[in-house]
Amino acid sequence: MASHAQPRDASDQKLCLVDGSRLVIESLARAGADTFVGYPITPANLLYAYGFRRFPAALAAPDEITALQWMSGFSACGRLPVTATSFPGFALMVESLNMAHMMELPMLIVLAQRLGPSTGSATAGAQGDLQLVQGAISGGHAYPVLCPSNLIDCWDLAQLAVETATRLRSPVVLLTSKEMLMTQRDFDLASLPAITPPARAFYAGDEPFAAYSPADNLVPEFLPVGSSRHQVRLTASTHDRRGIHAHLAPEAMANTARLHYKAVRNLAYYTRFDIDEQAGADTLVCAWDTTALAAREAVATLRESGRAVSLLVPKTLLPVPPVYVETVSRYPRVVVAEENLNGQLRQVLFGAAGRSGVTGVNAIGRMVSPAEIAAAVESR
Amino acid sequence: MTGRFIANPVLPFCGGCGHGLVVRNTEKALEQLGLSPLDVVLVTDIGCHGLIDSNFTTHTVHGLHGRAVPLAAGIAASLPAGKKVIAYIGDGGAAIGLQHLMEAAHRNFDVTVIVHNNMLYGMTGGQPSSSTPCGFRTPTCPDGKEGRGADLCRWVHAAGAMRCRRVLGKGDFSEAIAEAVAGSGFSLLEVIEYCPSYGAKHNPGRSLDDIVREAGLALENLTNPPAPPCRLAPKTDTGSLLDLEPISREFTSELDRCVSIMLAGSAGEGVQSAAEMFARAAVAAGLSVTKKGTYPVTVGIGYSVAELMLSPRPIQHTAADAPDFVLVTSADGLKYCGPVISRMRSGHLLLDSSLANPATAARVTQLDFRKPSGPRAAALCASAELLRLHQLFPLAALRAEAGRSKHTAKIDVERLLADSKTS
Numbered sequence: 001m002a003s004h005a006q007p008r009d010a011s012d013q014k015l016c017l018v019d020g021s022r023l024v025i026e027s028l029a030r031a032g033a034d035t036f037v038g039y040p041i042t043p044a045n046l047l048y049a050y051g052f053r054r055f056p057a058a059l060a061a062p063d064e065i066t067a068l069q070w071m072s073g074f075s076a077c078g079r080l081p082v083t084a085t086s087f088p089g090f091a092l093m094v095e096s097l098n099m100a101h102m103m104e105l106p107m108l109i110v111l112a113q114r115l116g117p118s119t120g121s122a123t124a125g126a127q128g129d130l131q132l133v134q135g136a137i138s139g140g141h142a143y144p145v146l147c148p149s150n151l152i153d154c155w156d157l158a159q160l161a162v163e164t165a166t167r168l169r170s171p172v173v174l175l176t177s178k179e180m181l182m183t184q185r186d187f188d189l190a191s192l193p194a195i196t197p198p199a200r201a202f203y204a205g206d207e208p209f210a211a212y213s214p215a216d217n218l219v220p221e222f223l224p225v226g227s228s229r230h231q232v233r234l235t236a237s238t239h240d241r242r243g244i245h246a247h248l249a250p251e252a253m254a255n256t257a258r259l260h261y262k263a264v265r266n267l268a269y270y271t272r273f274d275i276d277e278q279a280g281a282d283t284l285v286c287a288w289d290t291t292a293l294a295a296r297e298a299v300a301t302l303r304e305s306g307r308a309v310s311l312l313v314p315k316t317l318l319p320v321p322p323v324y325v326e327t328v329s330r331y332p333r334v335v336v337a338e339e340n341l342n343g344q345l346r347q348v349l350f351g352a353a354g355r356s357g358v359t360g361v362n363a364i365g366r367m368v369s370p371a372e373i374a375a376a377v378e379s380r
Numbered sequence: 381m382t383g384r385f386i387a388n389p390v391l392p393f394c395g396g397c398g399h400g401l402v403v404r405n406t407e408k409a410l411e412q413l414g415l416s417p418l419d420v421v422l423v424t425d426i427g428c429h430g431l432i433d434s435n436f437t438t439h440t441v442h443g444l445h446g447r448a449v450p451l452a453a454g455i456a457a458s459l460p461a462g463k464k465v466i467a468y469i470g471d472g473g474a475a476i477g478l479q480h481l482m483e484a485a486h487r488n489f490d491v492t493v494i495v496h497n498n499m500l501y502g503m504t505g506g507q508p509s510s511s512t513p514c515g516f517r518t519p520t521c522p523d524g525k526e527g528r529g530a531d532l533c534r535w536v537h538a539a540g541a542m543r544c545r546r547v548l549g550k551g552d553f554s555e556a557i558a559e560a561v562a563g564s565g566f567s568l569l570e571v572i573e574y575c576p577s578y579g580a581k582h583n584p585g586r587s588l589d590d591i592v593r594e595a596g597l598a599l600e601n602l603t604n605p606p607a608p609p610c611r612l613a614p615k616t617d618t619g620s621l622l623d624l625e626p627i628s629r630e631f632t633s634e635l636d637r638c639v640s641i642m643l644a645g646s647a648g649e650g651v652q653s654a655a656e657m658f659a660r661a662a663v664a665a666g667l668s669v670t671k672k673g674t675y676p677v678t679v680g681i682g683y684s685v686a687e688l689m690l691s692p693r694p695i696q697h698t699a700a701d702a703p704d705f706v707l708v709t710s711a712d713g714l715k716y717c718g719p720v721i722s723r724m725r726s727g728h729l730l731l732d733s734s735l736a737n738p739a740t741a742a743r744v745t746q747l748d749f750r751k752p753s754g755p756r757a758a759a760l761c762a763s764a765e766l767l768r769l770h771q772l773f774p775l776a777a778l779r780a781e782a783g784r785s786k787h788t789a790k791i792d793v794e795r796l797l798a799d800s801k802t803s
Contacts (some may be wrong), residue, residue, distance in 0.1 A: 010629055014624075015627045016626055017656065017659055018624070025621060026622055054618055054620075057613065066450045066483060070451075070454035070457070073455040073457065074455075074458050076441060078458075099444050103441075123674070182672070182673075183671070183672050184671040186663045189624070226459045226463050228419075231439055234440075234442070235441070235442035236442060236443050243433075244433070244434045293698070
């Protein structure tokens with residue numbers, strides 16, 4: 001899927017200059033997210049501004065922890081809250097993210113990556129938070145992390161994030177970056193597919209509600225706190241199906257394990273990626289976020305010069321879909337391009353031990369260029 | 381003790397712990413108020429008091445250490461007024477989440493916070509908290525705490541809480557709980573109690589009355605003038621973010637390659653708005669465009685730089701190794717672009733005539749950008765000069781776009797953007 005919409009008749013087009021933030025927020029709102037909790041942090045500022053304009057309800061939080069706790073309260077009552085942050089804010093949200101994971105509260109965190117470590121350079125782009133997001137849940141639990149690679153993705157994946165959060169009763173992270181969210185591009189708004197918010201169903205049974213009694217897909221039904229029909233118990237501590245603290249009891253341990261397997265079992269539902277394979281190619285280029293745009297250019301240039309090469313753009317970053325593992329295993333050479341120092345997607349895919357034939361193209365403080373990727377593919 | 385609000389009479393607390401009294405008085409207060417269990421949400425923090433969830437028949441939500449108050453606030457803001465949200469926290473949780481307490485009181489969330497102040501962190505072995513009074517002994521400060529203990533009631537009252545009250549955790553104080561829960565807006569009830577395991581043992585012979593008196597903590601009932609509680613209020617003016625003025629492709633361009641342009645000037649001199657007009661004009665001429673803005677976090681001073689890319693084909697990657705054109709309208713812009721200009725091996729630098737000519741391998745042309753219509757039109761003027769010199773797309777496209785822009789109300793667009801300069 002290219003960054004530009006499919007060619008359309010000029011009369012049908014609605015050409016505008018837009019940034020990713022605008023599409024993300026509009027898509028989230030149309031998909032049913034209803035409460036924006038703002039906390040000021042660069043480069044999530046546009047998301048904040050748009051969120052307050054567009055969402056049916058919005059509240060300005062004084063800090064990151066308050067933001068996540070308010071959101072947890074909103075979510076517990078059946079709302080679908082969203083916040084936007086960057087690394088420093090996300091770091092402070094981690095404990096509350098764990099709470100939302102444990103309580104199984106749908107919510108969205110849009111993480112606008114910027115250059116770190118620490119405060120770093122707030123207005124410089126980066127792709128340095130994948131491993132932080134991957135390890136955010138104590139115990140290494142999986143949860144959905146989606147990443148747009150172009151403006152169309154900003155629209156599609158924001159909608160998917162809302163659907164996944166409600167379907168899985170889970171927090172979802174939309175991992176993106178300053179470049180994706182703030183760079184303006186010409187774009188045909190008429191090319192965007194319509195979004196219909198899914199009807200959200202709550203527990204309607206007559207039996208007492210058990211907040212953590214899973215269905216076949218490992219996801220429990222949901223009933224808002226404050227219900228006048230049934231008692232609702234939610235807890236951040238290890239608990240049984242009713243939401244009662246249960247330490248190491250087998251039922252509680254099964255519940256804790258379920259939280260991880262819930263994300264894995266339903267992975268196919270929210271797996272999105274682009275694969276562009278070329279016959280005879282022995283090299284696969286893999287890139288995420290805006291580096292995927294550079295990778296597309298590099299692949300096009302290489303093919304024009306007669307070099308066969310394939311491209312994988314992961315959009316569902318975590319948990320790692322099995323198709324990524326299957327795909328990279330078919331190529332003797334894999335070039336992973338990303339805007340960080342240590343090769344975070346490369347490590348997610350191949351681990352610290354790596355693999356023969358796997359190389360990284362990395363940069364910090366600047367974007368990885370198509371020429372660098374092409375050179376890595378050409379080098380032997 | 382079994383009733384409508386307490387299903388299990390066996391409380392999970394040590395013998396003599398004041399937490400049990402809080403639970404019994406809470407139940408009595410809720411009965412007095414005639415509430416139904418499903419009208420009540422009990423939010424508990426980390427600490428021994430937080431073990432009580434399974435005993436209550438109300439909704440229960442058990443959160444993180446120090447964070448029960450904002451969690452309760454989020455719940456309260458989402459529920460209708462008839463529902464009652466009570467947060468149980470300890471003095472340790474109050475210390476960890478002090479900002480949350482102040483914020484919740486200040487915003488007047490409709491929550492009753494009951495602080496189980498046993499003057500230490502009990503669950504973790506008896507460490508002192510901010511509220512531990514001076515001289516009070518705990519296992520980790522056997523000689524007595526140094527420094528003052530916090531007066532939570534006065535702090536939270538100063539933040540704007542509707543009601544703040546301190547009581548001793550003895551006997552029947554259900555009336556105080558009932559008063560707090562019945563009222564609208566934020567209430568704090570601080571219950572002074574003893575931890576039998578870590579407090580009473582280390583402070584033999586000291587009664588709660590003695591401790592409170594010696595610490596100067598008054599058993600007072602503080603109020604603020606009534607104010608509406610904070611609830612999520614649905615907005616009605618949430619129009620689509622996609623209701624943008626579309627760009628009509630009324631022009632054409634003969635540009636046959638991707639070019640990058642850096643437009644650099646000073647904050648407040650219309651650099652970003654000129655760049656956006658330029659970008660929209662390029663789209664109107666059939667080109668693909670990207671635009672980035674760069675400026676210091678202090679947006680009202682220093683440089684303001686816009687980076688543009690124009691191409692007859694869809695643009696993917698949005699960074700060029702070096703710009704093809706650099707347009708500089710002020711000293712701030714020149715300072716920012718200096719390193720870029722010095723690295724240019726080709727391309728064209730268009731420089732305001734007031735600026736010193738920098739060392740560069742690029743072609744340099746000095747022109748008046750600031751004089752024709754003043755500094756606020758300098759960036760637009762420079763953009764026009766670029767089009768006059770290089771015909772990337774018709775100047776008429778920029779003229780049309782500028783004519784529609786709210787940013788050019790005080791600019792003679794027709795004169796400034798004429799196809800050829802008149803002076």
